[in-house]
Amino acid sequence: xxxxxxxxSLGSLALLGWIxxxxxxxxxQYLQRREEIVLRLYESLFSEPLTRAYWxxxxxxxxxxxxxxxxxxxxxWVAFDQVATYYETMGVLHDRGVASLAxxxxxxxxxxxxxxxxxxxxxxxxxxxxxTPQKYAAFERLVGLLESHLAERGVARPGAG
Numbered sequence: 001x002x003x004x005x006x007x008x009s010l011g012s013l014a015l016l017g018w019i020x021x022x023x024x025x026x027x028x029q030y031l032q033r034r035e036e037i038v039l040r041l042y043e044s045l046f047s048e049p050l051t052r053a054y055w056x057x058x059x060x061x062x063x064x065x066x067x068x069x070x071x072x073x074x075x076x077w078v079a080f081d082q083v084a085t086y087y088e089t090m091g092v093l094h095d096r097g098v099a100s101l102a103x104x105x106x107x108x109x110x111x112x113x114x115x116x117x118x119x120x121x122x123x124x125x126x127x128x129x130x131x132t133p134q135k136y137a138a139f140e141r142l143v144g145l146l147e148s149h150l151a152e153r154g155v156a157r158p159g160a161g
Contacts, residue, residue: 038099041089042107053082054111057118065125084119084136087112091138094145101149109146113159116143 044050056079062068068076090108093099104112116139123136147157 034098034100035103038090038093038103038107041093045086045111050082050086053079054115057083058114060118062122064121065129068122068125080119080122083115084123084139087115087139087142088136089138091140091142094142095138101145104142105146105149109150110158112143112146113157116140117159 045054056076060072060076060079062072062076068080072080087108090099090104090112094101094104119136119139123140127133127135150157
């Protein structure tokens with residue numbers, strides 16, 4: 001075999017190698033970008049308005065939708081919408097393949113169950129009142145997926161007891 005053929009083959013192999021490296025780097029960059037989106041949204045959980053809304057939901061006296069309708073102030077409605085919409089968005093990101101269940105488990109497991117336990121009766125009532133069964137469905141799916149994810153690992157659901 002002559003030197004020209006060897007160099008030509010090596011050049012082709014080098015080009016293929018660089019293409020493979022570029023594809024791998026693009027894939028890693030894509031995964032990193034998806035995580036950045038989730039982490040950026042996660043940071044808003046620590047913003048003062050969302051933190052206040054979260055704790056308002058956690059401490060309100062409403063046990064069911066009827067009590068909520070009868071006694072909720074505008075601030076209670078706003079807090080409910082902020083909290084439920086935040087977790088709905090996280091659920092949509094998972095549904096769309098942007099947020100992995102493992103990442104959402106690491107970030108949200110405690111708070112998502114606490115929020116759902118307080119919001120579920122209101123969500124059910126609002127679905128019936130507004131005839132929108134899909135309202136906050138991604139939030140509810142996320143809770144179910146995280147429950148299953150924890151069960152597969154033999155971990156008890158926070159707040160269950």
